[in-house]
Amino acid sequence: MEKKEYLNLVKKISPKANIKKTFLCSFFIGGLICAFGEALRQFFLYFRFEEEDAGAMVSFVLIIITAILTGFGIFRKIANIAGAGTFVPITGFANAVVSPALEFKTEGFILGVAAKMFVIAGPVIVYGIFASIVYGAIFYFVKLIGG
Amino acid sequence: MKLKRGIFHFKTPICVSGFAAVAGQKESKGPLKDDVDVFLKGRFFGEKSFEKAESKMQQIAVIKAMQKANLTADEIDAIFAGDLLNQCIGTNYGLRELEIPFVGLYGACSTMAESILVASTFIETGLVKKTISVTSSHFCAAERQFRFPLEYGGQRKRTAQWTATAAGAVLLESGNKKKIYVKSGCLGKIIDFGVKDISNMGAAMAPAASDTIIRFLEETKTTCNDYDLILTGDLGRVGSDLLYELLDQKGVNIRAKHKDCGLLIYDRNDKDINSGGSGAGCSALVFCANILKQLEEGILKKVLFVATGALMSKRSNQQGESIPAVAHLIYLKGEEKWN
Numbered sequence: 514m515e516k517k518e519y520l521n522l523v524k525k526i527s528p529k530a531n532i533k534k535t536f537l538c539s540f541f542i543g544g545l546i547c548a549f550g551e552a553l554r555q556f557f558l559y560f561r562f563e564e565e566d567a568g569a570m571v572s573f574v575l576i577i578i579t580a581i582l583t584g585f586g587i588f589r590k591i592a593n594i595a596g597a598g599t600f601v602p603i604t605g606f607a608n609a610v611v612s613p614a615l616e617f618k619t620e621g622f623i624l625g626v627a628a629k630m631f632v633i634a635g636p637v638i639v640y641g642i643f644a645s646i647v648y649g650a651i652f653y654f655v656k657l658i659g660g
Numbered sequence: 661m662k663l664k665r666g667i668f669h670f671k672t673p674i675c676v677s678g679f680a681a682v683a684g685q686k687e688s689k690g691p692l693k694d695d696v697d698v699f700l701k702g703r704f705f706g707e708k709s710f711e712k713a714e715s716k717m718q719q720i721a722v723i724k725a726m727q728k729a730n731l732t733a734d735e736i737d738a739i740f741a742g743d744l745l746n747q748c749i750g751t752n753y754g755l756r757e758l759e760i761p762f763v764g765l766y767g768a769c770s771t772m773a774e775s776i777l778v779a780s781t782f783i784e785t786g787l788v789k790k791t792i793s794v795t796s797s798h799f800c801a802a803e804r805q806f807r808f809p810l811e812y813g814g815q816r817k818r819t820a821q822w823t824a825t826a827a828g829a830v831l832l833e834s835g836n837k838k839k840i841y842v843k844s845g846c847l848g849k850i851i852d853f854g855v856k857d858i859s860n861m862g863a864a865m866a867p868a869a870s871d872t873i874i875r876f877l878e879e880t881k882t883t884c885n886d887y888d889l890i891l892t893g894d895l896g897r898v899g900s901d902l903l904y905e906l907l908d909q910k911g912v913n914i915r916a917k918h919k920d921c922g923l924l925i926y927d928r929n930d931k932d933i934n935s936g937g938s939g940a941g942c943s944a945l946v947f948c949a950n951i952l953k954q955l956e957e958g959i960l961k962k963v964l965f966v967a968t969g970a971l972m973s974k975r976s977n978q979q980g981e982s983i984p985a986v987a988h989l990i991y992l993k994g995e996e997k998w999n
Binding site for chain 1: 809935
């Protein structure tokens with residue numbers, strides 16, 4: 514069998530993810546997390562937090578909850594069903610930082626925990642900052658030209 | 661006796677005089693639960709790291725196999741061992757205290773068959789009389805080396821396989837002593853059909869298994885019907901189906917005789933497992949816990965054991981390389997007296 518023919522066969526035989534189910538699960542669980550975030554925001558606003566501070570507090574609480582659930586091995590189980598539903602909100606980012614930090618404890622606090630903490634989330638931070646610089650520069654020049 | 665490049669018939673009796681299997685928690689709940697010698701609880705087995713836990717498994721497997729054959733470490737001429745971890749540290753630290761002359765091997769998940777084949781060849785030369793072949797894998801140690809941290813919330817693909825937490829050891833002796841003999845072997849070639857998906861190892865390994873099986877059957881002029889069982893080591897569901905297709909094209913149908921270690925090790929209803937089990941420990945566990953027992957009891961008489969290994973690393977995968985694979989074959993026969 515030719516390699517090309519084989520790779521086509523692999524594609525044919527390999528079972529695919531159940532897209533309908535995956536989409537629905539991620540939509541509803543992701544939505545639920547966001548709705549919970551909004552409820553938190555309203556809660557903080559009710560207690561007279563500034564608009565901006567309330568937003569920061571929401572992220573703060575979601576990150577804490579994710580970190581704890583990750584530590585107890587519960588987050589992984591939820592994420593297994595939710596997929597992008599837990600990955601896209603800030604919960605995904607928190608989990609991506611906490612999970613390697615926990616795991617590389619055996620290699621010590623400096624070369625293990627600290628060095629490996631951003632092994633998954635690192636690219637998000639690097640390109641996030643890079644994108645914001647580019648965006649900022651564009652914004653600056655557009656404003657300069659536009660007056 | 662050499663038949664052809666990489667294919668041998670052993671002229672002297674090489675018998676399996678002891679074997680032992682150690683399994684982790686998930687494996688001990690699977691279909692092999694009654695056959696395993698030692699169960700270990702939790703993930704760490706009382707050690708401080710997953711790597712140390714793997715070493716412990718390998719050590720226990722060796723000690724248990726020696727006990728079953730009534731031998732001590734200083735009576736063993738050589739040990740042939742390896743595992744999946746970088747620099748084979750599972751083996752290096754696990755066997756450190758035993759002080760047995762050591763040959764380190766890396767065959768990824770094919771290490772069980774590879775180490776038995778190499779040990780048998782050594783025995784055939786007459787330079788050694790008693791050898792041990794051992795290998796292991798640990799789910800947590802393998803995950804952190806090849807994939808993501810354990811608690812990372814990602815979804816597994818349906819083609820993915822679950823690395824077994826297990827170890828298996830086989831003690832070989834020259835002479836006409838026991839009921840199971842290693843009769844022939846076939847060294848695998850490195851075969852790469854261009855599969856790049858690290859979550860579909862079965863697909864990467866099936867062509868290697870097919871190549872080895874075809875070469876062996878052609879050279880020995882035998883067919884599937886000459887054997888009671890053709891056991892492949894961890895192709896899983898996807899890989900097994902692909903193997904059937906590949907062999908069909910060569911006019912060989914092994915479906916009736918074939919079983920795969922990746923499909924024998926776990927409960928098929930377990931959702932984590934997806935395509936099946938994998939890891940060097942997977943074929944080691946199935947082979948040492950179950951298949952050798954069946955050979956000893958005479959339930960099986962003629963077995964081809966074809967352990968397959970995927971030879972990539974995380975780095976080669978990130979550099980866009982495809983996954984090379986190898987499949988080593990040994991032919992075992994259960995008989996009262998070697999002839």
